[in-house]
Amino acid sequence: xxxxxxxxxxxxxxxxKAVLPFYAYAAxxxxxxxxxxxxxxxxxxxxxxxxxxLAITHIxxxxxxxxxxxxxxxxxxxxxxxxxxxxxxxxxxxxxLAALGIPLLVRGFFIFDMGGPAQxxxxxxxxxxxxxxxxxGLSIAKxxxxxxxxxxxFTATAWLLLTSILGLALLYNFSIPLFSKxxxxxxxxxxxxxxxxxxxxxxxxxxxKLIPMFLISKYxxxxxxxxxxxxxxxxxxxxxxxxYFSNNTTLLLLPVIVLFAGIALFAxxxxxxxxxxxxxxxxxxxxxSISAVLMMGIPILLLILAIGLLSFIAKANMSLIxxxxxxxxxxxxxAIILGMTFKTLPFIVWNKVYHRRSAMGKTPTPKDLFxxxxxxxxxxxxxxxLLVFTIGILSHFVLLLKIGAALLVxxxxxxxxxxxxxxxxxxVEK
Amino acid sequence: MSATTNDNSKxxxxxxxxxQVIDPExxxxxxDLGLIYQIxxxxxxxxxxxxxxxxxxxxxxxESIVFSVQEAxxxxxxxxxxxxxxxxxxPWSHERISEKGKAFLNQ
Numbered sequence: 001x002x003x004x005x006x007x008x009x010x011x012x013x014x015x016x017k018a019v020l021p022f023y024a025y026a027a028x029x030x031x032x033x034x035x036x037x038x039x040x041x042x043x044x045x046x047x048x049x050x051x052x053x054l055a056i057t058h059i060x061x062x063x064x065x066x067x068x069x070x071x072x073x074x075x076x077x078x079x080x081x082x083x084x085x086x087x088x089x090x091x092x093x094x095x096x097l098a099a100l101g102i103p104l105l106v107r108g109f110f111i112f113d114m115g116g117p118a119q120x121x122x123x124x125x126x127x128x129x130x131x132x133x134x135x136x137g138l139s140i141a142k143x144x145x146x147x148x149x150x151x152x153x154f155t156a157t158a159w160l161l162l163t164s165i166l167g168l169a170l171l172y173n174f175s176i177p178l179f180s181k182x183x184x185x186x187x188x189x190x191x192x193x194x195x196x197x198x199x200x201x202x203x204x205x206x207x208x209k210l211i212p213m214f215l216i217s218k219y220x221x222x223x224x225x226x227x228x229x230x231x232x233x234x235x236x237x238x239x240x241x242x243x244y245f246s247n248n249t250t251l252l253l254l255p256v257i258v259l260f261a262g263i264a265l266f267a268x269x270x271x272x273x274x275x276x277x278x279x280x281x282x283x284x285x286x287x288x289s290i291s292a293v294l295m296m297g298i299p300i301l302l303l304i305l306a307i308g309l310l311s312f313i314a315k316a317n318m319s320l321i322x323x324x325x326x327x328x329x330x331x332x333x334x335a336i337i338l339g340m341t342f343k344t345l346p347f348i349v350w351n352k353v354y355h356r357r358s359a360m361g362k363t364p365t366p367k368d369l370f371x372x373x374x375x376x377x378x379x380x381x382x383x384x385x386l387l388v389f390t391i392g393i394l395s396h397f398v399l400l401l402k403i404g405a406a407l408l409v410x411x412x413x414x415x416x417x418x419x420x421x422x423x424x425x426x427x428v429e430k
Numbered sequence: 431m432s433a434t435t436n437d438n439s440k441x442x443x444x445x446x447x448x449x450q451v452i453d454p455e456x457x458x459x460x461x462d463l464g465l466i467y468q469i470x471x472x473x474x475x476x477x478x479x480x481x482x483x484x485x486x487x488x489x490x491x492x493e494s495i496v497f498s499v500q501e502a503x504x505x506x507x508x509x510x511x512x513x514x515x516x517x518x519x520x521p522w523s524h525e526r527i528s529e530k531g532k533a534f535l536n537q
Binding site for chain 2: 013075078079082083084213214216218278279280281347348350351354355365366
C-alpha cells in the first residue's frame with residue numbers, strides 16, 4: 001500500500017543522475033566523431049588501418065554507442081529483469097572511469113602513440129566495463145525473475161568485457177610482444193567480438209522487449225528469441241574458431257550465413273510485432289529504430305561481397321571493408337540510437353521534472369520536451385550524409401566524403417540541440 | 431469499466447477522476463488502459479483503497495502514475511484517506527485494455 005505521502009521505493013527506478021551523464025557524453029562524442037571525420041575525410045579512401053580511422057571508430061564504438069547503451073541500460077535493466085539495479089554508485093564509477101579512459105585512448109590512436117596515456121586509457125575503459133559487468137551480474141542475481149532478455153544483456157556484456165581486454169592486450173602488443181603476430185592481424189577479431197557479441201546481441205535482446213512494448217503489440221515468441229540467441233553466438237564462436245584454426249577465407253561465409261539467419265529471424269520477429277500491434281500510429285523515433293533493423297542486413301551483404309572479392313581486387317575489397325565498418329557504426333548502430341534516444345531520454349527527464357507534478361494533462365508530455373522539426377531535419381540530413389559518404393568510400397571520391405561528413409556533422413549538431421534541450425528542460429505548466 | 435468496486439456510484443466518480451490520469455508514453459488514460467484493478471471504500475474508517483498495476487515492473491513512469499492516482503483520488507475525495515496498492519499479480523496484459531482504449535490506439 002502507498003499511504004498518502006509515503007515513499008514509492010518498491011517501484012522507484014534508477015535515478016536520472018546515474019543515467020543523464022552517459023547521454024550527454026555520448027551526444028558530444030557523436031559530434032566530435034563527425035567533426036574529426038570531416039577533417040580526416042581523405043583517410044577513408046585508403047586502408048582502414050589509419051590513425052584517424054582508428055580514433056573515429058573508437059569514439060563511435062565507445063564514446064557514442066557503448067556510453068549511450070550503458071546509460072540507457074542502467075534505466076532499462078530494472079524493467080527487463082523486473083528488479084532493482086544493484087548499485088547506482090557503481091553506475092557513477094563506471095561513467096567516471098569510461099569518461100576519463102576514452103579520450104586518453106582515442107588521443108593515442110589519433111596521434112598513433114600507443115604508449116603510457118593510451119594504455120592508461122585502455123585500462124580505465126576495461127575497468128569501467130568490468131564495474132558495469134559486476135553491477136549487472138549482481139542486479140540479475142538479486143532479481144526473482146529469469147528471462148531471455150536478461151541472458152542476452154549478460155552475455156553481451158561478457159563479450160564486451162572480452163573485447164575490451166583483447167583491445168587492451170593489442171594496445172600493449174605495440175610495445176611488448178604479447179602475441180605471435182602484430183596487432184593489425186587481430187583487429188578483425190577484436191572488431192567482431194565488439195560488433196556482434198556486444199552491440200548486435202544487446203540491441204536484439206533489448207529490442208525484442210522494447211519494440212513490441214512501445215508498439216503495444218500482442219506478439220510474443222520467446223522460442224524465436226532463443227533461436228536468434230543461438231544463431232548469433234554460434235556465428236561468433238565459429239568465427240573465433242576459424243580465425244585461429246583455418247586459413248580458408250571462403251569458410252568465413254559459414255558464420256556469416258548463420259549470423260544472417262539470426263538477423264533474418266529478428267526481422268521476422270519485428271515484422272510480426274508490427275503486424276500485431278494495437279497502436280496504429282508509429283512515431284518518428286520508432287520508425288528510425290525499426291528501419292535500423294533492416295539496416296543490419298546491408299553490412300552483412302557487403303561482408304559477403306568482400307569475402308567473395310578477397311583474392312581478386314585488393315583496392316575494391318578495402319573499400320568494401322571500410323564501407324562495411326562505416327555502415328555498422330554510422331548506419332545501423334547510429335540509426336537505432338538516434339531513434340531510441342527520443343524514446344527513452346524524454347521520459348527520464350520528464351520523470352525527473354514532473355513526477356511530483358502529476359500526469360493529469362497539466363504538464364507537457366515527454367514528447368513535448370524536444371523539437372520535432374529539428375528531429376525530422378536531423379533524420380533527413382543523417383540519411384543523406386550516410387548515403388553520400390558511403391558512395392564516397394566506394395568511389396574513392398574525397399569531395400563526396402567531405403560533403404557526406406559535413407552532412408553528418410550537421411545531423412550530429414541537430415541531435416545535440418535536441419538532447420541538450422531535453423536534458424536542460426525546466427518545468428512548465430500548460 | 432474494468433475495475434470491480436463495492437460502491438457503484440462512488441466508484442464511478444473515482445474512476446471518472448482516474449480517467450484524467452494519462453499514461454504519458456501511450457497517451458491513454460489509465461482506466462481504459464486497464465491499470466485499475468479494484469476500488470473499495472471503507473466508510474467506517476473513511477478510507478479509499480485503490481488496487482492497480484503498471485504495464486511493466488519498474489516502469490520509468492510508474493512513480494509518477496502512482497502519484498497522480500493518489501492526487502486525483504485525494505482531490506475528488508478530500509475526506510478520505512487514499513491507500514494505493516500496487517500489484518503485479520495478475521500482471522497487466524493487452525486484454526485489459528477497454529474497447530474505448532483499443533479504439534483510441536487504433537486511430
